[in-house]
Amino acid sequence: MLIMVLKNRKHLFNLFGSSIVILWLVLIGVLVRNVNSRGGSDNPNAIEGKISAIASPQRDWMEIYLKGQKVGYSMTQINPLGENYLIREEILLTLNLMGQPTSIYMVTRSVVDKRFFLRKFNFSMKSGVVSYKISGTVDDNVMQLEIGEGKAKRAEQLRLSDPPMIGAGLAPFFKGRHIEVGQSFKFPIFDPSTMALKELVVKVADRETLVIRRLEYSTFRLEAQMLGQPMTFWVDESGTVLKEKSVMGLTLIKSSAAMAPRDIEGGGGSDFYEMAAINVKGRLREPAKLIYLSLKVEGIAEEHFDTTILDKGRQRFRSGMIEVVQEKIPIMAGYTIPFEDRSGKMKLFLKPEFNIESDNEAITGKARDIAGNIRDPSFVARKMMTWVYKNVEKRPVISVPSALEVLKNRVGDCNEHAALLTALLRASGIPARVCVGIVYARGRFYYHAWTEGFLGRWISMDAALNQMPTDATHIKLVEGGLDRQVDILGLIGKLQLKVVDYRYD
Template sequence: MMTISGRKISYAGIFIFWFVTMAVLLFRHYGLNQNIAPAAYKSVIPDELLGEQWLGVYYKGEKIGYAGRQIEKKDEGYKVSELLKMRLKVMDTRKEIETITNAFLDHGLRLKSFDFELKSDADMTIRGRVKDNNLNVEIETQGAKSEKVVRLKDAPSLNLSVVPDILKQGLKTGRKFTMAIIDPATLMQENMFIEVTGKEPITAMGIKQDAFKVRGVFKGTEFFMWLTEKGEVLREESPMGFTLIKESKENAMRIERPSLDFITQVAVPFNLKLPRDTTYLMVKISGIDFKGFELDGGRQRLEGDVLEIRKEALSYQPSAISLKHQEEYLKDTMFIQSKDPQIVALAKEIVKGEKDKLKAARLIYEWVYKNIEKVPAITIPMATEVLKTKRGDCNEHTTLYVALARAAGIPAKIAIGLTYKDGFFYYHAWPEIFVKQWIAVDPTLGQFPADAAHIRLITGDIDKQAQILSVVGKIKIEGMEYK
């Protein structure tokens, strides 16, 4: 039986992972802009945007880090360098996070290559090289490598920030436009909506001045930034109390000891006390737009704003899955490397020729639950990396389980949502497998099937999970009935 402290630790991963890889990146606004001609930038980037820029990073008013950027002219074009450092408190444990980015552009500001490094629990390096209309990406984490080719519609140019696009469109109240970027976490092309909402007085570095307020929306998450007429960023905000403020380099680099625990801050209060093995749960969901989420289907039934969840009975009447969908949930991906020789070999060793898919799925569940150490981790999990380190939280457990299940021929996917503990719902990840029906299992918490206190919001690989940020701090859950 898992201890309460260990059980709490397992909830840490999903939120921290996306806080670092998405919430922070929203402020940086870096991506590959496919729509604007590179030459257009030459006339809209003022000198104020060149050189060094520094911002302090705050969470609910508490200083937790800093960000710095420098743009340099080189013989072959430009070099854009960026440093981000944060100090977080996670389940009473202090975590240090650092990212270093270097991007190289030609004289037309077209992206030639980039290197991104994440230093945390598991160091990660992402390298990208542009060749023709392809972006060739290599990801390396503690010796585990994965490659991907991103096909681009046009020859890419680096979007230094959304600022050049806004300046090109014109800083005018009411102006709206959409820009195409590369999602920094998934390397997939996405759209970002931008709107200039008006002017407001803003104080930065002791100077009060009028600034344009700009609203942005990316994957359902809203953020704001305040710009001078020349495009200098004075302040940026996201819905979770995350703020960047223009500061001198000396002040920006002063980081305080964090006192706010992220996991506690984003937990959702609940009005009922649930038993550990809840088999049925009825709740009312409010505060969010249900569009784009997967609240209805399988073990969950949504009518209006009332959600019912029933723990699967393993003798339940079987449902069908199309061949197309079955192939989708068996495929090898950049992070779920189900065809990696080590993953395939381990799956065979665990299953030992078991023909019953449900029994095989349980064998894999038992192996992951027993062999992966449960610790909070700030990583972008890859199945091969988890197999090597054998440690992590719900992200790591889930990613490895799904890879092993697929390697054993069992359709599996990642579910993201919330699960209950001691009067709160915490953000969490767990697998779903298809054996005559979709079955939720939890190799992190030790539940097969998972209890009904797991509320699924979405399913999918890393490209879908960023959507979770759009509900953080907004969703409300009211208990109505349980068994």
């Protein structure tokens, strides 16, 4: 009986660990501020205006709350540095993940010019045994990057369409600036966790009296949209940000060096996994055996989410209804590995990319060890999925998923399983890509990540659950790297699902 209980608990973790997808999207989407507003700006050159010089070092502390409970703090310090500014942002969060307090510590150090355009930066994130580091310099819209550390450090180059800013520079940008109701500001923000350049349009909406700890402040209320999610900032007349409010009730409030780090009790509060879950009308029994599922879907705003992904491959989307039919693995894949990409259509799915380090010697070596002399892609893909399932410890990890780091640490949730399996498949010559969507467990849907490999057709495979193909409750919302996966932010708290029909094998 005890063995059965433990097995069931492990299986549930494999599913609930999936909603960590949303947690790191919130972290990089709000705190590091990777944002994307698809609306226009009445004044696209707003950030070129006159900025009052910051002549002396300044430091601002914020307390971070999630659903009214204090879960961490942030500190932003700016120092004049010749013709530039040196900015340091520090963020500490402690959250309840499946009843376990989990801490995340992030530090961004950046040098920006007087207009707050980025010149160089260093970003690090650490949670438990997992860490992530990236640094870069900008010259003529070209960013030279170094990712990782030690022998695993690798260099990449990123071409940018515009001179970038970094999220840590947003709050200092408003210091000393005269703002008026009706103004708008457009920020080309670079996010070091996804290596993507996104655009944020902030509008000065109104004047408002803000009360913090019984003290009244005369403020400007600034509003922005992040993939359909509202963001609100309250800024006083000196340009100091007093409060920020964003996704899932995440709120930052102005504080002090003495108060900000105190009484952080997020580890004992609401379980983040349950907060990220999606309620569904109707119940599904034995979801792992489902080969067909039909759902009514509400809450998708097409201006903030590309619904074409819902109508591809094994999924069909019509008039608010989505159908998923579990795909069949072809008897013959039509090729032996490595895949010969004569048309070039599979180029993106065979080459290494950000944090899918399929050309790294450690990854290629492990892929050879697993595949041996086998050249059948379906057989190799299943061996690799099974190897990842058996060899990566299933534990909540809050970081930017890197295949190389997962192979080294052998620990992670669905993100890490998907990244490593995708890298191993590519290293062996099987086209592969990461998918993010939702999966059903215990009466609700949870955000989840898995892999698709091309075996004559695209076949889903979930290394966290050891499924190939995956059950019909795996509903794909996004495919691709982290810069694409942030599109899911537009769905948080909005999706409504109802079971219409389902079938078993």
